[in-house]
Amino acid sequence: MALNVAIIGAGFGGLCMAIQLRKAGVTTYTIFEKADRLGGTWRDNTYPGAACDVPSHLYSYSFEQDHDWSRRYPRQPEILAYLDRCAGKYGVHRRLRLGAEVTAAVFDEAGGRWRVTTADGEHGPFDVVVSGVGQLNRPRLPDIPGLREFAGTSFHSARWDHGHDLAGRRVAVIGNGSSAAQFIPRVAPVVAHLDVYQRTPSWVIPKPDGAYGPGLRAAFRHLPPLRSANRRRVNRFIESVVYPALVDGWSRPLMTRRATEHLNRQVPDPALRARLTPAYPIGCKRIVLDDDYYPALTRPNVEVVTDPITRVTRNGIETAGGTLREVDTIIFATGFLTTDFLAPIEVVGRGGRRLGEAWKDGAEAYLGMAVPGFPNLFLLYGPNTNLGHNSIILMIEAQVRYIMGCLPLLSAHGPMEVRPAAMDAWRRALERALARTVWQADCDSWYKNAAGRVVNNWPGPASAYRRITRAPRPGSFTFG
Numbered sequence: 484m485a486l487n488v489a490i491i492g493a494g495f496g497g498l499c500m501a502i503q504l505r506k507a508g509v510t511t512y513t514i515f516e517k518a519d520r521l522g523g524t525w526r527d528n529t530y531p532g533a534a535c536d537v538p539s540h541l542y543s544y545s546f547e548q549d550h551d552w553s554r555r556y557p558r559q560p561e562i563l564a565y566l567d568r569c570a571g572k573y574g575v576h577r578r579l580r581l582g583a584e585v586t587a588a589v590f591d592e593a594g595g596r597w598r599v600t601t602a603d604g605e606h607g608p609f610d611v612v613v614s615g616v617g618q619l620n621r622p623r624l625p626d627i628p629g630l631r632e633f634a635g636t637s638f639h640s641a642r643w644d645h646g647h648d649l650a651g652r653r654v655a656v657i658g659n660g661s662s663a664a665q666f667i668p669r670v671a672p673v674v675a676h677l678d679v680y681q682r683t684p685s686w687v688i689p690k691p692d693g694a695y696g697p698g699l700r701a702a703f704r705h706l707p708p709l710r711s712a713n714r715r716r717v718n719r720f721i722e723s724v725v726y727p728a729l730v731d732g733w734s735r736p737l738m739t740r741r742a743t744e745h746l747n748r749q750v751p752d753p754a755l756r757a758r759l760t761p762a763y764p765i766g767c768k769r770i771v772l773d774d775d776y777y778p779a780l781t782r783p784n785v786e787v788v789t790d791p792i793t794r795v796t797r798n799g800i801e802t803a804g805g806t807l808r809e810v811d812t813i814i815f816a817t818g819f820l821t822t823d824f825l826a827p828i829e830v831v832g833r834g835g836r837r838l839g840e841a842w843k844d845g846a847e848a849y850l851g852m853a854v855p856g857f858p859n860l861f862l863l864y865g866p867n868t869n870l871g872h873n874s875i876i877l878m879i880e881a882q883v884r885y886i887m888g889c890l891p892l893l894s895a896h897g898p899m900e901v902r903p904a905a906m907d908a909w910r911r912a913l914e915r916a917l918a919r920t921v922w923q924a925d926c927d928s929w930y931k932n933a934a935g936r937v938v939n940n941w942p943g944p945a946s947a948y949r950r951i952t953r954a955p956r957p958g959s960f961t962f963g
Contacts, residue, residue, distance in 0.1 A: 486894055488512040489599050489609040491585050491828070494523020496863035496879045497615030498566060499544060501575040503883050509890075513609075514575065515601060517584030521570055524619050525562045530643040530662065531669035533559035536690070536772040540703075540714040541721075541874045544569065548710055551700060556692045556772075587829040588612050590858060595898045595963075597859065610859060611893070613886060614825055617864045618939060621820040625657065629795040637813040640666060651675050653809060655800055657792070658816030659685055661771050666816070667785075668775035677785045678808050680792060680800070683927065684758065686742045686765045690772035718873070722944045725872040729766045730919045730942075739765045749777035758789050766871060767926035821939055822846060822932040824865060832857035833900070845936045849901040849909050849959070850952055852882055858898035861886045867913055868948070869930070869939040871922070877945045885952040892955065896962035905959035916942035 488504060490497045493516035504512050520526055535542050539552035543565060550565050557565075570576055580601075587600040596608035622639040624630075630637075638644045640662045649670055655678045656663055656670075663679070664687065671677050695703070703710045728735040742765055750756045759780070761768075780787055790802035799809035820826070824846045830838035836856050848854050851868035852861050861882075868878050893899040917923065922930050922937045930939045941948055 486511065486610040486890060487596075487608070488611045488613060489588070489597065489607065490514045490613045490615055491588075491599075492516065492523060492615035492617065492620075493518075493521035493570075493579060493581075494525070494615060494617055494620075495566070495876060496617060496883075497523075497613070498570055498575060499876075499879050499883045500613050500615060500863065500886065501578060502544075502546075502569065502573045503887055505573050505575060507887060510578070512578055513606070514579045515583045515585050515599065515606075516579060516581050519581050521579065521581075522563045522566050523615075523617060524641075525559055525566065527620070527641045528559060528643075528662070529645070530640045530666045532665040533662075534665060534692075535562060536661065537874045538717045540710060541717050542876055544876060545714075545880060547572070548707070548714070549704070551704055552695065553700070554692060554694045556690065585828050587831070588860070589829075589831040590833060590860075592833055595858070611861065611890070612859065613861045613863060614828075614865070615863045616825060616828075618821045618824065618869055619819045621823070621826075622815070623818050623820045624815055625817050627792055627795050632797050633795050633813065634797045635811040635813065637815070639815045639817070641819070647812065649674050649812065652812050654678070654812045654814065655680060655808070655810040656814045656816055658818065660816060660818060661685075661769060661773075662818075663816035664771045664773040664776040666814075668773075668779040670814075671779045671782050671785050675784065677782075678788050678800070678810065679780065679785065680788045681758070682789075682791075683763070683768070684761045685768060685771045686739075686761050687745060687771040687773055687776060688738065688742045689745050690774050692774070718877075718945075721873045722946055726944050729871050729921050731921065735765065735921075738770075742770075746777065750781055752781065755781065755787060758787055763926035764921050764924050766921040767924045768928040768930075769871065818929050821929045824862070830857065830860070832860070845932050845934065845938045847906070847910060847938065849906045850882075850885065851878075851941070852885065852952075853901040853960075855901050855903045855906050858900040859893055861889070866938050868941050870945060871930070871940055873945045878941065878948060881949040881952045885955060888955045892957060892960075893962070899960050899962055901960055913942065 490500050493514050497514055501514055535557050538555055539557040547569050583601045585599055585601055589598050596610055597612045598605055598607040622641045636647050650673045652674050653676045654674045657680045659681045724734050727733055728738040792800055793803055794801050799807050801807045833856050846866040848862055848865045851865040863879055863882050889899055917937050920942050930937050932938050
C-alpha cells in the first residue's frame with residue numbers, strides 16, 4: 484500500500500498505529516508529537532506516586548508482552564520506559580517529529596487528501612490522518628474568582644512543578660480523583676499543613692498492588708504461556724466482575740460493600756467518614772483504587788474541606804461562610820478537558836465543514852473512529868471508547884486493527900467516508916446501551932459533556948467492542 488499517513492500524537496495510540504503500519508510494510512507515515520518526547524499521558528503525569536490502576540500485563544500491547552514488569556500495577560516511569568522500548572524495537576523514532584504541534588488538518592476535496600499544519604508550516608499531502616491525541620491531554624483548570632491574584636505557587640497535577648519544594652509549606656489540593664488519591668499520600672507527610680478541597684467524594688476500593696518477587700519475575704520472563712495466562716485471567720475477572728457493576732449487574736452490591744468496608748476500616752472518625760461517603764452509585768464517577776489515600780486524610784496535618792470555594796485571595800482560599808484558609812501552594816487535581824477531543828486542532832472536512840461545528844451538540848463518531856463529512860480521518864480513543872473498568876489498550880488495539888483493515892479499501896476505491904445512516908444507527912445503539920449504565924445517574928463526572936450527555940465511555944464489555952470492530956463493513960462507507 485503506497486499510502487502516506489499522518490499520525491497525531493505519540494502516546495499508546497499513536498505508537499500502536501505506527502508499529503502496525505511498519506509491521507505491514509508501510510513506511511510512508513509521520514508521527515507529529517507536540518512535546519519533546521513520546522509518551523502521551525505517561526510523559527505528562529510525573530506527580531509523586533503516578534501509577535496505573537490496570538495491572539501491568541493488561542496495560543501493555545498484546546504483541547509486546549515480554550517486558551519485565553517489576554510490580555502488579557505499573558508506575559509512571561516503568562510505563563514510559565515500556566513505550567520507549569517499543570518505539571525503539573520497531574524503529575518508529577525515525578518517523579517521529581517532536582516539538583511539532585498540529586494546529587490544523589484540512590481535507591482537499593480536489594485531490595482527496597489531507598494537509599496538516601504545524602507551527603513550522605504545512606505538511607503533506609497525506610492520504611490518511613489518524614488522531615492519537617486521546618482524551619486526557621489538556622488539563623482543566625477551574626474558573627475560580629481571584630485565582631490570578633494568588634501570590635503563591637500553583638500548578639496542575641499533570642504539569643507538576645518539581646522545582647517547587649513542598650517541605651514545610653501550607654498546601655491546598657483542589658480535587659479528589661485518581662491523581663489526587665495517588666499524590667496526596669506522598670505530599671501529606673512533608674508539608675506543614677494540607678487542605679483537600681472536595682466537591683463530591685469518590686468511591687475507593689483496595690488496590691492489590693505489590694512488587695513481583697525475583698522468582699515470579701523470572702517465571703513471567705521465561706514462560707510466555709504463564710504471562711499470557713495471567714493476562715487472560717485478569718481480563719476475565721475485570722469483564723465478569725467489575726463490568727456488571729456499571730450496568731446494575733450482580734456485582735454492584737459486592738463492589739459497594741467492598742468500598743464501604745474499605746472506608747470503615749481505614750477512617751475511624753465517623754464525621755470524616757460521613758464526608759467521604761458518596762451519595763451516588765458506585766461507578767457513576769471513576770472508581771479510585773488506592774490503599775494509602777484514606778490514611779493520608781486522617782493525618783493531624785490534613786483537613787478535608789467540603790464547603791464550596793467562593794474565591795482565591797492573595798494568601799489563601801475562601802469558602803462559603805467567609806472562612807479563609809491561608810496557603811502558599813495550590814495544586815489542581817481537577818482532571819482534563821475530556822469532551823473536546825481533538826480541540827484545539829482546527830479540523831476541516833468535506834465542503835469546508837469544521838469538526839467543532841459538527842460536534843456542537845456533543846462529540847460522536849461511528850465506532851468511535853469515523854465522522855461523516857471527514858473522509859480518511861480516523862480517531863483512536865475517540866468518542867464513547869473510554870472504559871470505566873478495563874484497559875484502554877484493548878480498545879486502542881481493536882481500533883488500530885480496524886483502521887489497518889480500512890487502508891486496502893481506501894487505497895483501492897478512493898477516499899472513505901462513513902455514511903450518515905450508519906452514524907445514525909450507531910448513535911441509536913449507543914443510546915440504548917448507555918441507558919442501562921450507572922453513568923446516567925445524578926453525579927458530575929468527566930464522562931459527560933456540559934449538557935449531561937455521556938460522550939466518553941463505551942457502555943459494553945471491551946470484548947464486545949473488539950468483536951464489533953473486527954473488520955470494516957464497506958457498506959457503511961462511501962468511496963471516492
